[in-house]
Ligand SMILES: NC(=O)C1=CN([C@@H]2O[C@H](COP(=O)(O)OP(=O)(O)OC[C@H]3O[C@@H](n4cnc5c(N)ncnc54)[C@H](O)[C@@H]3O)[C@@H](O)[C@H]2O)C=CC1
């Protein structure tokens with residue numbers, strides 16, 4: 001099986017930067033060469049030791065490469081392929097991380113020489129935050145990573161890239177490009193559209209300012225709407241057919257729900273909610289979660305100055321590290337509530353005992369108090 005010794009990453013942002021860091025973390029001993037249109041990003045990648053060599057010219061970067069990874073927005077592939085194609089060495093493998101795969105096949109057919117091995121890729125890991133600054137060596141851990149061979153891709157190329165992906169802690173899944181585009185339209189592109197439209201509803205009726213009252217539910221369902229608008233515009237156009245089909249399905253569902261609600265068909269409304277709960281509950285936990293799980297506590301506190309300091313000091317003095325802290329404004333009355341998140345179950349248990357016995361008797365493990373009455 002082919003082994004890659006010189007890997008060139010074109011685009012050192014969130015996905016390219018994370019790949020470089022993940023390769024380093026996996027013990028990859030070859031050379032990683034980075035190219036990015038932004039000189040500052042390249043400089044930063046060197047400082048972070050994500051890459052061994054930075055190269056300001058993509059033609060120069062690829063000339064001795066074994067593997068070239070395209071990690072720029074898909075809209076730039078054509079111009080980059082045109083530029084690098086004459087300089088690609090004979091046995092190089094070219095891959096990418098783009099969120100759509102059918103369109104990428106067309107660009108490859110149009111601009112890469114026929115004898116170049118291309119294997120499309122798409123890690124199902126990422127974030128609404130872009131750029132090298134948001135990259136992480138563990139981004140790919142436990143993530144599914146689609147690979148979409150074309151008719152020329154050899155078994156050897158697939159095996160070599162699968163090995164690299166496994167080394168980064170991800171799970172390669174080989175599918176056809178058109179199948180990939182159908183799957184991601186449903187699980188990634190439609191959710192993005194819905195999040196975007198939902199976020200925009202807050203703007204629509206602007207006689208009321210809604211945003212200060214937004215709580216966890218709205219935040220959870222709209223997080224991805226904060227993603228890069230240019231990247232997502234490209235994705236919507238390059239997977240237009242599948243997304244238009246998704247919109248039609250959604251339109252029918254919305255119309256049906258509107259009718260059953262208007263006609264007060266309570267059983268059918270309940271059935272719709274129950275079905276969603278069953279489907280949502282069945283989604284496996286942690287299939288891709290590069291964000292480590294957090295162990296949360298909810299602490300009901302008196303609404304008085306200094307209370308937050310007392311709480312954090314109690315935990316800090318006992319060498320427990322708080323990963324997140326949030327004041328929950330949604331609660332009414334004299335008392336407030338604070339959500340704290342710890343990185344381990346042990347930390348959660350220790351903090352729970354400390355708080356309960358240290359002046360905060362109304363401390364709960366997340367879910368403990370809130371589920372009551374919600375059946
Ligand atoms: N953001 C996400 O969560 C995910 C993104 N992807 C795909 O990964 C690719 C990259 O996305 P991100 O890393 O999120 O974007 P990003 O914005 O974080 O990074 C893109 C990088 O490419 C550079 N760049 C742009 N045009 C260039 C050009 N012509 N030549 C060289 N460098 C150029 C930028 O300076 C930037 O450093 C996209 O194709 C996207 O569809 C795939 C999975 C997840």
Ligand SMILES: O=C(O)C(=O)Cc1ccc(O)cc1
Pocket residue numbers: 098099123124125126127128188224
């Ligand atoms: O932030 C998240 O949860 C994502 O799902 C990120 C993401 C964005 C684009 C992709 O093609 C794949 C993953």
